[in-house]
Amino acid sequence: MxxxxxxxxxxxxxxxxxxxxxxxxxxxxxxxxxxxxxxxxxxxxxxxxxxxxxxxxxxxxxxxxxxxxxxxxxxxxxxxxxxxxxxxxxxxxxxxxxxxxxxxxxxxxxxxxxxxxxxxxxxxxxxxxxxxxxxxxxxxxxxxxHGLKDPEKRYRKRYLDLIMNSDVRDTFIKRSKIIQAIRTFFLVRDFMEVETPMMQPVPGGAEAEPFITHHNSLGLDLFLRIAPELYLKRLVIGGFERVFEINRNFRNEGISTRHNPEFTMLEFYQAYADYKDLMNLTEDMFSYVTREVAGSDSIVYQGSTIDMGGRWRRMTLFEALEEIGGIDADLLKNRERLLDFASSRGIVITKKASEKIGGTGKIITKLFDVMVEPKLIQPTFITGYPVEVSPLSRRSDSDPAITDRFELFIAGHEIANGFSELNDPDEQKVRFLQQATERDAGDKEAHCMDEDYIEALEYGMPPTAGEGIGIDRLAMLFADAASIREVILFPHMKPAGNIAEEASSLLN
RNA sequence: GGGCCGUUAACUCAGUUGGUAGAGUAUCUGCCUUUUAAGCAGAGAAUCGCGCGUUCGAGCCGCGCACGGCCCA
The missing domain is CATH 2.40.50.140 (Nucleic acid-binding proteins)
Structure with missing residues (x-):
């Protein structure tokens, strides 16, 4: 006291x-x-x-x-x-x-x-x-x-924030409505809502560093999930042809206006669909959610009016780099020139990406992040992602270097990531092994080998497309929030002094 | 991890050149039966984030730390 x-x-x-x-x-x-x-x-x-x-x-x-x-x-x-x-x-x-x-x-x-x-x-x-x-x-x-303005107090004592600030109340009501609208959207399309493990023996489905926890009686380290993907696909293998899950993911990385260590993700999988079907479905979903939540076809985010109705622009990663990023097409094919170009623009390419022999995928996606992503204000699908940065995506039939994958960008933020699923177990194994090599080379975010998942694929997964959508970022759009903390009820904070001491004494 | 900024009463904020702390709201007392940021009169309320240093003297200057915000990585 x-x-x-x-x-x-x-x-x-x-x-x-x-x-x-x-x-x-x-x-x-x-x-x-x-x-x-x-x-x-x-x-x-x-x-x-x-x-x-x-x-x-x-x-x-x-x-x-x-x-x-x-x-x-x-x-x-x-x-x-x-x-x-x-x-x-x-x-x-x-x-x-x-x-x-x-x-x-x-x-x-x-x-x-x-x-x-x-x-x-x-x-x-x-x-x-x-x-x-x-x-x-x-x-x-x-x-x-004046109410309660101090952001630290607002987040630490969110109950007071909710009592004093009606706009904060409205934001979280909106968030709840978004999730309910999404749920309705899927249920009427014959999708089934499921729950898959939050604690996983092998973390998978994304490239990120996990949190580690420990199960005492099993004597087993477990990982808080970084994505539900591999479990949801096991369900498709099991015959649940349309599934979705709205739940928490945990990634052991920094905290920023766009990152909270735990965040809410929608993932859904549809058998007998491909990534193009999902782009259409995504347009329909956003249009529906916008009408339900905002009562119109557009929203205003940080001063920009964003049209969420209708059909959206689709372009490949290379097209976007040329047209929006202003990068010469020849440059994109030459690894050394790409690296020179990046350093001339002060864009830092991580060692592991620049030293890697072979593809230029990581350099190109980094250039995209810096030079194109912030400019994608209106909803835009980007397709044609290189295989090496898409270890779970199906390889394109027309170009073996790229995958049947898209990402959706709105207001300069990545909102969704979807693709036709790789369902060839042998190729999946090769991709995992490639990731394992990168892991051995020090990339902590490279995907883990998951033998059990390979075995599941060997039983046969029908052609399937799947997608993940960041619910917090979606909520940011609708709430016109510049920081993810404004759409998470209790964002992570360092404990205030005595609380940390009390907690450690609790464990000892 | 780096840079910049912030931390003063319950809340929102002032605080001059370094000279022992101010306002509004809130609170308390009194008056008030149509107010709405009610009004009038009076009163109380501060470990100036924490620590060390400089100084006769520090909210203010210096160093360190904690927490937070924004930007960058």
Whole structure:
């Protein structure tokens, strides 16, 4: 315990007085029969026929503001459906209840019963006949006008952020709606929602460094999943031809405005489809979600209007590099010139990518990240990814150097990644071995060999296409949020001092 | 990992050249039965993120650390 503030002491004292008067500060028997929305809907429906006696409402909520006038007061209270004003008069609620009411604070929960009237200024207001304390708050709330702004406090005490900042509330309501819309979209298309392991003996399905955990009784190290991909494809092999999962992935990498170590991913797989089908499906899905969530075909993100309806531009990686990145086509075929070009632009190519013998895939995708990606504001599918950066994708029939794969970019962010699945077990094995070589060379993000997955493929996976979509980044788009922390309820933070100490002593 | 910025009352923020800390809101007391950032009168409230240093003297200058934000890797 660090600070005991004067303001909290005062409140504690008041609480002690209430207890002495046998006031139950935390009752659990107040029966709520109306929400604020019910009240507003009734006003909408009945209008002029409303009197102070009829109809009568019983509502409850947190007191957000109080204007006291001696023997009468206005309060504003809030429930999950909205905020409403109530008027508490001593001669209406009685001396005893009004005396109790005078002891209450902003932040307390109250139960209210009464009819409706219109104030001088024309605002419909609950005329309280009965008032009960439903829950006492022991701490002072942030100031009503400026609210809670300090980002560190907002993230650490998200509950206060949600109470004080309505735009934050709206963001998370929106996020929930996005996920529900996606779920509906898939369910009506005969996809089945599944859950696959979060703890995996071999981490796979993506190129990333995993978190390691340990199972005591099995004496076994396990990895928090970096992707569900290989398990979802096992389900396709098992006969679930259309599956999707919306769940958390964990990647042991830095934290930034676009990265949280745990993040939410949608992955879905459809048998007898290819990557082109999925591009069409993605357009349909985004168009549907946008209409459901934003109520139109477009959204505004960081000042740009983004058209989410209709069909989107499709171009290959090389086309994008030439046309948008302004890179000469001949350059793209020459490894040394590519490296020179990158260094002349101050683009750092990692050692493992530049030293690697053979393909130029990693150099090219890096150039793309820097020179093209930020410019892809309107939704754009990029296709033609090199085989070496796509270890799980099916090789293109027309060009053996590339795969049947796309990525989707919106507002300069990678939003989705999809491809026709590699279902030839022997080739998959060769690809894994290639990755293993890179792993041995020090690339911690290279894909792991997964023998069990190869065996599964050997039983036969029908032609299938699959896709992953970052839900957090999607939520950022709809919420017009510049940072991923604004769309994750409890983003990861370093523990604040004493919490870290307490946690370590807990383990010892 | 690097650069820049921030951390002062419950909240939002000021704080001059280095001279023992200010406002608004919130809180407390009194008045007030149609307010809505209510009003009037009064009062209380600060380990200036933490540590070390410089100095007669540090919120302010220096060094280190912690946490956070933005940008870069």
């Amino acid at each position: 660090k600070t005991t503030s004067n303001i909290i002491e005062q409140r504690r004292k008041k609480i002690a007085e209430l207890k002495n008067k046998d006031v139950n500060l935390f009752p659990n028997d107040f029966a709520v029969s109306h929400t604020v929305k019910n009240i507003r809907d009734t006003i909408e429906d009945l209008q002029d026929s409303i009197t102070e006696d009829n109809p009568v409402f019983v509502a409850a909520g947190r007191m957000m503001a109080v204007n006291r006038f001696g023997k009468a007061s206005f309060i504003r209270f809030r429930d999950r459906t909205g905020q409403f004003q109530a008027y508490v008069r001593k001669d209406n609620v009685g001396d005893e209840a009004y005396a109790l009411f005078k002891q209450l604070d902003i932040g307390d929960f109250v139960g209210l019963k009464g009819g409706l009237f219109k104030t001088k200024t024309g605002e419909w207001t609950l005329l309280v006949n009965e008032l009960k304390l439903v829950c006492k708050s022991m701490r002072p709330f942030p100031e009503k006008f």
